Amino acid sequence: MSTTIANLVDRVFREYLEPMEDVVSYSYLTSGIDENATTISYDGDLFSVEEEDALDAGAILEVGQELMYSKELNAVTNEITVQRGARGTTAEAHSLGALIKITPQFPRVNVFNAVKDQIENLYPTLYAVETQTISSAVGYVALTGDDDNRIVAPLKAVSQYQELDAGNETTVQFRGVAVELIDVPTSITASGKVVQFSGVSTGVNVHCTFKKKFGEVSSESTTLAEIGLETEYEPIIMAGVAAQMIAGKDIPTYTADYITDQMQVTNYPVNSSSNIRNSLLQYQQVLINQARKDLRARYPEPVSLNSVVYPSA
Amino acid sequence: MPRVANTSIVSNPQRYGYDIRLDSLYFRTAIGPGRAMTIQSSDVQEGQINVKQNPEDFTSNLGRIYSRNDFRGGQGLDTAHRANGTPKDTTRFWDSKGVDIFHGDEETSYNIHLLYTMETKGLTFTTSEQYIAQTTNGYLYVSDGLVIYRSTDYGENWSTVTSTNVSYNITGMVAFGNNVFVVTGDGGTNKQLIHFDETTWSVESLGTSITGYFTGLCFVKGRLIVTGKSTTAEYLWEADPYTGNFTGVFQTPSAIITVEPTHSITSVVDAGAVILAASTDGNIYSLKDNAGTLELKGQSRIGDEQVHSIEALEGIVFFGTQEQGTNIGRLYRSDLVVADDLYVLANRQLLKEWDNGVAGSPHSMFASRDSIYVGVRESATDTYLWRYYLPTAGLARDLKVPGQGLVGGIKQVQGKFFVLVQGTSGGVFMETSTYETEGYVIMSAADFFTAESKQFVGAEISTNALPNDTSVELYYSTKFEALDNPNDSSFKLAFTQASGTGDTEKQIAEIARYIVGKVVLKKDGGNNATPKLKSVQFRALARPELVVAQIPINISDRVERPGRKPIKVKGLGEELYATLRDKEGDSVTLELFNPAEIIRGVVEQISYPVQSNTERGSVTQYAILTVRGTRQPVLEDVSSIHVAGISAFGIMRFGA
Numbered sequence: 003m004s005t006t007i008a009n010l011v012d013r014v015f016r017e018y019l020e021p022m023e024d025v026v027s028y029s030y031l032t033s034g035i036d037e038n039a040t041t042i043s044y045d046g047d048l049f050s051v052e053e054e055d056a057l058d059a060g061a062i063l064e065v066g067q068e069l070m071y072s073k074e075l076n077a078v079t080n081e082i083t084v085q086r087g088a089r090g091t092t093a094e095a096h097s098l099g100a101l102i103k104i105t106p107q108f109p110r111v112n113v114f115n116a117v118k119d120q121i122e123n124l125y126p127t128l129y130a131v132e133t134q135t136i137s138s139a140v141g142y143v144a145l146t147g148d149d150d151n152r153i154v155a156p157l158k159a160v161s162q163y164q165e166l167d168a169g170n171e172t173t174v175q176f177r178g179v180a181v182e183l184i185d186v187p188t189s190i191t192a193s194g195k196v197v198q199f200s201g202v203s204t205g206v207n208v209h210c211t212f213k214k215k216f217g218e219v220s221s222e223s224t225t226l227a228e229i230g231l232e233t234e235y236e237p238i239i240m241a242g243v244a245a246q247m248i249a250g251k252d253i254p255t256y257t258a259d260y261i262t263d264q265m266q267v268t269n270y271p272v273n274s275s276s277n278i279r280n281s282l283l284q285y286q287q288v289l290i291n292q293a294r295k296d297l298r299a300r301y302p303e304p305v306s307l308n309s310v311v312y313p314s315a
Numbered sequence: 316m317p318r319v320a321n322t323s324i325v326s327n328p329q330r331y332g333y334d335i336r337l338d339s340l341y342f343r344t345a346i347g348p349g350r351a352m353t354i355q356s357s358d359v360q361e362g363q364i365n366v367k368q369n370p371e372d373f374t375s376n377l378g379r380i381y382s383r384n385d386f387r388g389g390q391g392l393d394t395a396h397r398a399n400g401t402p403k404d405t406t407r408f409w410d411s412k413g414v415d416i417f418h419g420d421e422e423t424s425y426n427i428h429l430l431y432t433m434e435t436k437g438l439t440f441t442t443s444e445q446y447i448a449q450t451t452n453g454y455l456y457v458s459d460g461l462v463i464y465r466s467t468d469y470g471e472n473w474s475t476v477t478s479t480n481v482s483y484n485i486t487g488m489v490a491f492g493n494n495v496f497v498v499t500g501d502g503g504t505n506k507q508l509i510h511f512d513e514t515t516w517s518v519e520s521l522g523t524s525i526t527g528y529f530t531g532l533c534f535v536k537g538r539l540i541v542t543g544k545s546t547t548a549e550y551l552w553e554a555d556p557y558t559g560n561f562t563g564v565f566q567t568p569s570a571i572i573t574v575e576p577t578h579s580i581t582s583v584v585d586a587g588a589v590i591l592a593a594s595t596d597g598n599i600y601s602l603k604d605n606a607g608t609l610e611l612k613g614q615s616r617i618g619d620e621q622v623h624s625i626e627a628l629e630g631i632v633f634f635g636t637q638e639q640g641t642n643i644g645r646l647y648r649s650d651l652v653v654a655d656d657l658y659v660l661a662n663r664q665l666l667k668e669w670d671n672g673v674a675g676s677p678h679s680m681f682a683s684r685d686s687i688y689v690g691v692r693e694s695a696t697d698t699y700l701w702r703y704y705l706p707t708a709g710l711a712r713d714l715k716v717p718g719q720g721l722v723g724g725i726k727q728v729q730g731k732f733f734v735l736v737q738g739t740s741g742g743v744f745m746e747t748s749t750y751e752t753e754g755y756v757i758m759s760a761a762d763f764f765t766a767e768s769k770q771f772v773g774a775e776i777s778t779n780a781l782p783n784d785t786s787v788e789l790y791y792s793t794k795f796e797a798l799d800n801p802n803d804s805s806f807k808l809a810f811t812q813a814s815g816t817g818d819t820e821k822q823i824a825e826i827a828r829y830i831v832g833k834v835v836l837k838k839d840g841g842n843n844a845t846p847k848l849k850s851v852q853f854r855a856l857a858r859p860e861l862v863v864a865q866i867p868i869n870i871s872d873r874v875e876r877p878g879r880k881p882i883k884v885k886g887l888g889e890e891l892y893a894t895l896r897d898k899e900g901d902s903v904t905l906e907l908f909n910p911a912e913i914i915r916g917v918v919e920q921i922s923y924p925v926q927s928n929t930e931r932g933s934v935t936q937y938a939i940l941t942v943r944g945t946r947q948p949v950l951e952d953v954s955s956i957h958v959a960g961i962s963a964f965g966i967m968r969f970g971a
Contacts, residue, residue, distance in 0.1 A: 020880075027879045050331035051320040052874040056884045077318075104882055 003233045008222035010236060011113050018244035019108045021260035027053040027104045031065065034100075037086070037093040042070075044102055046080040056104055057082055062089070064103040065096045067111040067222075108247050118219040120242040121231060128238075128293050130214040130230025131157070131301060138206050142184060142198045144191035151193045152215040152230075156181045156311045157301045159210045161202045177201075179208055182310045200310065211301065234296075238289045245282035317887035319894045329908050332876040335866060336906040337898060337918075337940070342891065343876075345869040345937035350927060352866045354912065356859030357943065381761040381830070382852030383408065384777075386416040386427055389709020391667065393798055395759035404759075406707065409798045413754025414836055416711050417686070417704045426779060426847035429750040429836050433716055433734065436470045436743045446488040447724035447735040447743070448495055454513075455728070456495050457735060457743055458485040463497070463511075469728045470745050478516030480509060487532030489539065491556050498541060500528025506543060508554075508561055522562030525550060529565075533583040535590050536604060541565065542580040548573045551580050551592055551600075553609045571609050572600050578621075582634075586627035586651050589613075589658040593622035593634055601651075601658035613657030620645065626680035626687055627651070629705060632660055633687050635677025644669040644676030646689055646710075648703070666703065666710050669693060674721070677701075681725035681732075688713065690722020690734065698722060698736060715751070718742045750838050750845045758832040760795050763855060771830050773820040773854035774809040779847040784840030786813040787848055793827030806833055820854065830855070862946055864905060864914055867937040868895060870924055888924075888936055895921050895938060905942045916944015 004010040020026065029048040042065070046054060054077050057063065061072040063084070071085035087093035091111055132153070136143050138161070145153060159181035164174045180200035188194045199208055217229030226233065244261065261278050265285065305312045318324075320333060320341040333341035346352050381395065388406030395404065408416070415430045442460040449455055455466045457473070461484060465476040483499035483506065499507040506528040508519040527545030534540070539554040543565060550570035554561055563569075572580065578596040589612060590602040597620055603612035620636035627633070636645045646667045649660040669675045671694050681688040687703040698720065702713040716722065718736030726733040731746040763769060776789050790806040797803035810821045830853050836846045870891040875881045898918045905914045922939040 023878050024880055025878065027876070027882055050333075050874070050876050051318050051324060052884050052887055053876065053879070053882060055317045055887065056874070056882045107880065 004236055005225055006222060007114070007117060007219050007224045007226070010117055010226070010239060011110065011222060013236070014113055014117065014240050014243045014247075015108070015110075017264060018240060018261055019113070019247060019257065021257065024257065024260070026106050027056070029102050031096055031098055031100045031102060032080070034095070034097045036095045040086065041081050041083050042102070043079070043081045046077070053104060062105050064106045064109055065100050066094060067091060067109075067114060068094050068096070069109060069111070113243060113247060114222060116243040116246045117239060120239045120246070121216050121219055121229065123242075124235065124238070124290075125215045126154075127290055128235065128297065129154070130216050130232075131211060131297070132214050132230065133209055133211045136197060136208050136210050138179075138199045138202045138204055138208050140204055142186075142196040144186075145193050145195040145197065146191060147193065149214075149217055150195050152217060153183065153193075153195050153212040154215060155213045156183050156197065156304070157211040157213055158304055158311065159197075159199065159208050161199075161206045161208045163206065176209075178312070180310050180312045181208070181210055183212070184309075213301075235293060238286055238293065241282050241286040241289065245279045245286065248282075249279055317884050317890045319891055332878075334908060335868075336904075336908075337895075338901075338903050340894060340898075342895070342940075343869040343874070345867040345871075345927070345935050347867075347927075347935070350867040350935075350937060352864070354862055354864045354907075354914075357861035357863055379763055379857070380852050380854045381763065382850055383758060384850035385425060386411075386711075386756060387418070387425075387704060387707040387709050389416075389704065389707065390711045392759045395761045396763060403707070407709070408756055408758050409760070409831075410712075410757040410801065411755065412712050412801070413715065413751040414756055415713070416756065417702060417707075417709070426849050427756065427836070428847045429754045429838060429845040430714055432747050432749050432751055433714055433732070433744040434747050435717060436466075436473070436733075436745050438464055438473055438743045440737075440739055440741055442484065443738050444484070444486070445723050445735055445737050445741070446485060446497075447726060447733075448488045448490040449726045449728070449733075450490040450493045450495065452493045453728070454493070455726070455733065455743075456488060456490070458488050458497065460484050463488070463495075470733055470743060476511070478509075478511075480507075480516045480518050482507060483528070486528070486530050487541075489532045489534040491534055491539075496532060496534070496539060496556060498529035498532045498543075500530060500543070502528060504528065508541070510559065519559065519561045521565055524563075524565040525567055530579060531581075531583075535583055535585040538609075540583045540590070540592070544576055544579070546576060548576050549579055549594075551583075553602075571602055571611055574598075581621075581623045582625045584625045584627050584632075586632055587630065588651065588653075591625055591627065591632065591651075593625040595621035595623070597621065597639075599625065599632075599634060599660060603658065613654070613659045615649075615660035617647075617663075621676075623676050623678050624680050624689070626682050628682040628687055631705070633666075633680060633689070633703065635680065635689060637674060637676035642670070642672060642674045642676075644674070644691065646677050646691075646701070646703075667701065677722075678737075679722040679725050679735075681727070683727070688725055688732070690716070690725055690736075692719075692721050695719065700725065700732065700734065714746060716744050718744055749843055752839075753835060753837050755801055755833055755835045756848075757798060757801060758834070758851065760798060760829040760831045761853060761855075762829045763857075765857075765860070766828060767860045768826050768828050768858055769830075769855040770858055771823055771825040771827065771853055771855045774823050774832070774852070775820040775854075776812060776817040776834065776851045777849040778812065778815075778817050779849065780816050781812065781814050781846050782842060782844035784838065784842035785844055785846040786811055786837045786839055787817070787846045788812075788835040788837065789821075789851065790833040790835065791823065791825070791853065792831045792833070793825050793829060795829045795831065797831050801833065806831075823853075826858070860945065861916070861943055862914060863919070864907075864912075864940075864942045864944075866907075866940045866942075867925075868940050869935065870895070870938050871936045873935075892921075892924055892938055895940060903942065903944075904947075905944070913947040914942055914944045915947050916942050919943045 029044040032043045032045050058075040063070050069088040069091045071088045072082050074083040159179045160176045161179045179202040182198045184196050186196050322339040328341045334344040335342050385406040386408050388403045390410050392407035414427050416427050418425050440459045446458045457464045461481050463477045464473040466473045483501040485497050486500045487498040489496050495511040497509045504526050510517045525545045527543050529543045531542040539556050541552050543550050551572040552565050554564050574594050574596050580594050582593045584591050592600045597617050599615045601613040602609040619639050622634050622636050625634040632651050633648050647663050649663040652661045675692040677689040677691050679690040685705050689701045692698045698716040700713040703710045716734050718741040720736045720738035720741040723737040724735040734744045788811045789809040792805040794805040797805045834851050870888045872883050872888045873881050899921045901918050920941040924936050924938050927935045
């Protein structure tokens with residue numbers, strides 16, 4: 003299971019794009035560089051002579067999400083003079099030990115972007131769920147959380163009487179209340195979202211469950227929790243990314259075989275390499291359907307009248 | 316500029332997926348479906364084996380058979396297959412003992428069998444020099460110092476017949492019809508010539524003679540040849556035994572040959588045209604009868620050797636020598652030729668040399684109708700007759716003489732050999748009708764004209780039906796030097812045949828260049844019979860000498876390192892092909908990492924680049940490398956015993 007987007011990207015490489023026995027030629031930086039350095043040094047022991055020769059002027063190499071043009075190779079000192087931030091990537095600092103890949107077929111930045119796209123595209127089919135405890139008031143209550151702008155609809159609201167403290171469980175009472183999510187100008191509240199309850203006294207805690215869009219992935223360090231992505235959605239993302247990455251490409255036999263094997267493990271056999279992408283998408287769709295059923299099971303569609311969500315119970 | 320990986324920049328080639336090493340260069344193979352690597356043994360070149368030299372000795376049956384069914388060519392051939400061999404090689408072997416390889420005189424089909432033993436005939440000696448004479452009536456006379464023994468029953472019984480007239484040690488004795496002449500000498504100035512007419516000993520009157528003593532006596536061409544020595548010289552005279560007048564014969568002016576007093580005339584023989592007299596001064600003198608008188612007609616020099624014995628048969632002269640200052644004895648044969656009006660020995664050939672630490676030069680010879688027999692002391696304890704067989708010019712060890720010492724005389728009595736061995740450990744010995752208990756023949760080392768190891772797979776002998784209590788054992792050794800020692804521990808018993816005729820191949824399993832066979836004939840029990848061997852053979856299969864390796868070498872720009880995605884290096888394929896092509900015709904070491912093979916040979920061919928487009932995957936360009944060579948021992952992983960130098964020296968490679 004992944005914690006961060008970086009973990010998820012690695013998992014895509016590991017489980018779909020780069021079989022263990024068919025990895026891109028790689029080495030690592032033997033000293034850290036900042037974003038302005040034009041010479042990188044590498045460990046030559048990990049390259050064969052030919053791989054090293056492939057690093058000569060004109061080659062594209064990758065460190066992290068940054069692509070670089072090789073301008074000159076010194077195979078004696080194991081140094082390469084490079085043009086930083088090639089092909090629209092951003093020159094960044096890289097630490098000692100960072101992986102160097104030669105002419106990667108699936109640049110990491112592309113995979114990262116694909117992960118980002120896939121997460122964004124999951125909505126509205128799938129969505130994040132968040133429960134907030136809001137104190138009822140006369141009139142509306144503004145939602146002021148940093149990412150409350152991603153809230154798209156209430157699923158249910160339950161008022162709680164009595165404190166939910168230890169020893170008081172038998173006295174606690176929950177009662178459904180009607181809730182209405184209202185989009186308001188951001189001049190009223192930054193999130194542009196307020197709620198209004200019906201059938202509950204002022205000052206009572208109301209547990210509101212909202213349907214939310216997934217959060218925006220800004221970098222590989224973004225955690226899945228931050229964007230509201232549940233870990234069981236990872237296979238959906240990975241299948242989608244794999245399908246997106248191999249679309250229209252002549253993928254190596256090794257990779258095709260590897261993906262085929264992976265699919266067969268999940269009982270979605272692939273008849274030929276040309277069908278791999280379609281199969282991946284079908285597989286993804288199945289996963290999505292399962293996830294939707296799970297969402298519906300946990301969060302049945304509420305009764306809604308004139309945008310007011312009434313308690314289902 | 317793409318580089319071709321080599322040993323100076325890559326120390327652990329297998330880690331980077333290189334498959335072969337060609338000298339210092341590493342390459343990747345392009346082995347795949349339809350692009351197989353093959354390493355095949357090169358066919359054995361049947362036609363290259365020279366069968367002309369030993370025409371009957373090879374068959375093209377399964378493998379090759381080294382066989383021998385005739386040993387009359389004699390001993391002394393160590394290598395059966397020589398580039399400069401002769402047709403006689405097929406009948407030769409290396410060594411024998413106790414076996415009659417010339418098949419004696421029996422009128423039966425050829426085989427080899429045990430020789431007869433010799434037994435002592437009862438005489439023991441008290442001095443170091445003895446002489447023997449055999450008279451026409453078959454009586455045998457043997458002298459020992461002042462004593463003369465006589466046997467009138469072919470050596471069975473002996474009686475002393477010496478007269479008190481023999482005053483000095485006898486130095487020579489010769490038969491003259493039924494009479495006997497002896498000469499004596501005291502090593503100073505006293506000497507006698509004594510005539511024995513079977514009943515009376517008569518000391519002949521010498522008249523004026525040298526101040527010295529007699530040293531030897533022979534009877535050739537109807538005259539006595541007498542030798543004597545003074546402080547001035549050693550002399551050779553002729554004397555007439557028919558007139559019995561020896562007065563004034565033995566004077567210095569009448570000597571036919573005069574040599575330094577430090578040398579001796581050792582042997583005199585009638586060689587037909589001339590009489591030959593051998594001397595320790597290294598000369599063989601030719602004496603020709605000129606109007607009834609002998610005169611010196613040439614001499615032949617045998618450099619640095621003392622001539623101790625001489626015999627002639629069918630115009631061929633044999634003589635035995637001892638090298639000056641050593642114990643090395645030699646037997647030569649030569650031809651008597653006329654040069655101008657001189658008679659000299661030419662075409663001298665060394666037949667055999669003995670260097671066994673004892674003075675073993677041939678001291679006595681005997682000429683039969685077809686053979687020359689030579690008495691040789693081979694060691695302090697072993698004395699043998701050696702036989703030179705004229706029809707085949709073969710030499711082999713013959714009867715074993717029980718006495719220990721120099722052979723002083725060889726006679727034949729009723730078809731049996733009678734031998735005098737000089738010295739207090741000697742005696743007189745006669746051939747019996749009892750076979751030796753054991754004898755052997757060591758064959759020449761067979762190698763089938765090739766220096767490569769062969770797989771020897773079978774051994775077989777063929778015999779006459781073996782009598783009771785006899786057997787034949789066949790041994791073999793793959794150690795060439797085992798030739799020199801019949802008791803070498805490397806001889807393995809292939810089988811023992813105790814009955815029947817053999818003719819069944821027994822399996823052996825030896826891989827070696829040479830095989831040395833030893834056949835042992837045995838008489839095991841009381842039955843006086845001998846096994847008779849007709850032939851012996853070994854079968855060998857040729858082992859492949861060369862292998863041909865054909866390996867598709869990847870010469871694509873695309874590099875497929877195992878475990879890594881392919882990458883393209885522009886111009887790499889061209890560079891690889893050019894480098895490979897430069898190797899064509901070169902002597903190289905080809906090392907395959909998996910399976911581990913090292914082949915040393917020649918790059919026979921680099922094929923033109925081939926383009927292969929498999930159903931799946933990319934286009935592959937490859938060239939087929941063909942190396943023809945020999946397999947070498949595979950590299951070992953290095954362990955501490957190598958580093959410490961404990962193990963044998965060899966090729967080793969660090970890492971993998």
